[in-house]
Amino acid sequence: MKLIDQSQVKTIAVLGTGLIGAGWTAWYLSRGFTVRASDADPKREAFLRNFVKEAWPLLKPLGMVANADPGRLTFHADPAEAARGSDFVQENVFERLDLKQNVLAAVDAVLPPDRVIASSTSSYPPSDLQAKCKHAERVVVGHPFNPPHLIPLVEVVGGRKTDPAAVDWSMAFYDGIGKKAILLKKEIVGHYxxxxxxxxxxxxxxxxxxxxxxxxxxxxxxxxxxxxxxxxxxxxxxxxxxxxxxxxxxxxxxxxxxxxxxxxxxxxxxxxxxxxxxxxxxxxxxTGGKSYPELAAWRDQCLVAIQGALEQVAKKKG
Amino acid sequence: MKLIDQSQVKTIAVLGTGLIGAGWTAWYLSRGFTVRASDADPKREAFLRNFVKEAWPLLKPLGMVANADPGRLTFHADPAEAARGSDFVQENVFERLDLKQNVLAAVDAVLPPDRVIASSTSSYPPSDLQAKCKHAERVVVGHPFNPPHLIPLVEVVGGRKTDPAAVDWSMAFYDGIGKKAILLKKEIVGHYxxxxxxxxxxxxxxxxxxxxxxxxxxxxxxxxxxxxxxxxxxxxxxxxxxxxxxxxxxxxxxxxxxxxxxxxxxxxxxxxxxxxxxxxxxxxxxTGGKSYPELAAWRDQCLVAIQGALEQVAKKKG
The missing domain is CATH 1.10.1040.10 (N-(1-d-carboxylethyl)-l-norvaline Dehydrogenase; domain 2)
Incomplete structure (x- = not known):
């Protein structure tokens, strides 16, 4: 199969903007992409924009590109509308199989077949997710870890109908934008x-x-x-x-x-x-009586600080 | 049972000076104690003194006390001689039950009964280790993690004959000198x-x-x-x-x-x-072809850097 050249990927559709989708949005913006986000709940837009604003200072020491712009973000009710004109799709809608299958099929119908569709699912094997897609060969799982903008790991796995080229493309894409991708050679319950x-x-x-x-x-x-x-x-x-x-x-x-x-x-x-x-x-x-937002802020600062410290050690070694 | 006041602990016997004993030695010296080390192999003295010298710069950012002196170290062939005049014992001889039992019994015979004897064993339950001791009530396991001078954790567990006061004393002692002690309420294979x-x-x-x-x-x-x-x-x-x-x-x-x-x-x-x-x-x-000393140096620097970074975050939170 023919896939879009990675240097041509400028716009990413992020479908579903809970904590996982919001984390991906912040990360992709910090790497200079335009993000077309979608959520069925219109109230999510304010949450998303606020999430990006609060994440921005943390993302700077993690390798933000020079021309990154948090304003390069649009919000859409319809996932197919968000996907139209995008170069890569990261799906994060509510963890329910029929919902995910339908969203992926809708997106699959409007997106040129040389674009990869990745799902953040933690529960479903890609073979199940791709069932209703015409171009199922470009559907993969790209499973991140919470919080996705601050933890590098992404697990990549293809389904029965996935073309190995789409898996290779996804591994190279995530690694190329500062994530750390690992390859699952087969589907397994819960990934790895x-x-x-x-x-x-x-x-x-x-x-x-x-x-x-x-x-x-x-x-x-x-x-x-x-x-x-x-x-x-x-x-x-x-x-x-x-x-x-x-x-x-x-x-x-x-x-x-x-x-x-x-x-x-x-x-x-x-x-x-x-x-x-x-x-x-x-x-x-x-928790010592601390609130969730206090704890989450502490966790985020620890994650950034640890990665910064490890990077300093790596630099010293040359 | 009556146990020595922790403020009176000035001298520690470290029995067995492989990687674990050497790590403990470096840590105790960095916390201002005098260390009486013992090893049946006289060649170990040079290894031990070199280990302390190399560990010293790493121990500084981990909270070394002002009057710490790496020279406050003596080396003895006989564990009982090392233990004589000590206020606490940390045993790390080769992981073989009869050997450990005999060393602990020899030390038990010369050490006033108000001093605690802790074993670094990872394999043996304290009930087995204390079998030949007359004052078995002061024998505990204080199990560290490699490398013991750079990783805070110590697992504390008592045996059937151990007085709960000796377990409490050990928990407070390790926590008081900058370690992080966890309590095992019962013996179990492999500790926790x-x-x-x-x-x-x-x-x-x-x-x-x-x-x-x-x-x-x-x-x-x-x-x-x-x-x-x-x-x-x-x-x-x-x-x-x-x-x-x-x-x-x-x-x-x-x-x-x-x-x-x-x-x-x-x-x-x-x-x-x-x-x-x-x-x-x-x-x-x-490993990318790196040698063990190169890898160990990198590991040690990462451990110090991470703990420094986490401390900075904790300070910022107040």
Whole structure:
């Protein structure tokens, strides 16, 4: 299939402007694109413009391009109208399969077939999403992480009808605008990263349920321990370092049998009402009474500060 | 039981001076303590003194006290000799139960019973370690994370014979010298944090085994996504934020059933030789040909930089 040259992508349609769509909008504007946003709810326009305004100072240290203009944004009720004249589509409407299928089909009908359509879905495999599209070969999942304007990761995966060229195009596109794209070679429930998040949460819930650790200490244990390392190297890389000069091969020799043995001991808890209450109260205690906007502002500043600090280290290394 | 007043703790015995013992030594020196280190291998003294010298510039921004002196270090072949005259013991000898039991018993015999003995063990429950001690009530596990001088977390857990007062004393002691202690209310295989590390690694191995994702992308997916958040808030706190103003209660309402459903889909892979080879080659590719000392220096700088950046954000919030 023939796809638009990436240097020709000037206008992006962002469909659905909840937190995910608003984050994408802010990011694309900061990278110099024109954004045509759509939402069925007209009240969303004020939220969106305010979101962009508040995000702007945070986006500057993350590599905003010189000619970025937060005013290069239009708002439309109809997703097909937003898509018309766009060079790339990022869909973020409410997480319901029939709704997403219909929006994608409507957009597919008006958009030249050399333009890629990406969905931010966290729940649906692309094969399901593309079902009603005529040019299903250009439909991919491009799944970001909250908040999408401040976290680089995007998971890219194609469906049964997706042309591999559309997957390659999307990987190169996201990487080219400052995101970090990873490739999922097959569709799987929850994509990849939510699965590892759920895996760590499962063992955490298990240890709280068994009376080993409080919710607060369970969180502190991650954030003041391996979390500091996971901000710049993944779990396999961490085990590689744990092996010293012998690397991961040494780690497997020395810890591999223990890891396998411990896997057998990990838990399969149920999220009972009582356990959920324990977690809700525990996390509430962790917030120290701060409001959600206060906490979100703190989180955003931490994300920007960490990335800035890691960039300084990378620069020093040359 | 009566325990030494924490303001009276001036001298710490660090038994075993591999990477863990050396990290503890550097940390305790940076906090103004005198360290009496011991190792059966006399060649370790040169390694230890060099480790402290190289760690020193990194420890400065992490809150070194004004009168800290890297020269306040003596080296001894015999652990009991190192322990004699010490106010607290941190044991880090080779991870073998009989060896640890014997070292702890030898130290227990010479150390006044109001001094706490903590083991850095990652494998053994404190009930096993304290078996041969006369004053077993003061034996705890104080399990750090690699590298121990740069990562704040310490897991504290007592054994069957441990007096709860010794556990409380240890929690307060570590927190008081700039570490972050979490309390394990019961003994469990692998303590807590290694279990959640193993849980995330299990799902990662599963997804690689299923051909979903490459080792490199599996690591990138953590480090450029949730890893950035886990450096300052744990997994439960992250789900709390994902619920917006409704917090974790909202998240459980909306994602709880999906999380439970997805738990059922998580994998139970085996670490086959073929799979281990895939991981060893994948992590090697991630290192970009850099040597272990180069990588360790980069890791250490990243850990210091991240903690500095997070401290700046905390200061700004007031």
């Amino acid at each position: 990263v939510n699965r590892v998040q759920e895996a760590i949460f499962r063992e955490m819930v298990h240890c709280v349920a068994e009376g080993i650790v409080s919710v607060e200490d369970a969180d502190i244990g991650v954030a003041y321990g391996p979390g500091l390392r996971w901000a710049f190297m993944g779990p396999a890389f961490t085990y590689h370092m744990a092996g010293g000069p012998g690397g991961l091969a040494y780690s497997f020799d020395h810890f591999g049998p223990d890891i396998e043995k411990n896997w057998a001991d990990l838990g399969n808890p149920k999220l009972t009402p009582e356990l959920m209450k324990t977690f809700i109260e525990g996390t509430k205690a962790e | 944090v290694n279990r959640v590390q193993e849980a995330i690694f299990r799902e990662m191995v599963h997804c690689v085994a299923e051909g979903i994702v490459s080792v490199e992308d599996a690591d990138i997916g953590v480090a450029y996504g949730p890893g950035l958040r886990w450096a300052f808030m744990g997994p439960a706190f992250t789900y709390h934020m994902a619920g917006g103003p409704g917090g974790l209660a909202y998240s459980f309402d909306h994602f709880g059933p999906d999380i439970e459903k997805n738990w059922a889909d998580l994998g139970n892979p085996k670490l086959t030789p073929e799979l281990m080879k895939t991981f060893i080659e994948g992590t090697k590719a991630e």
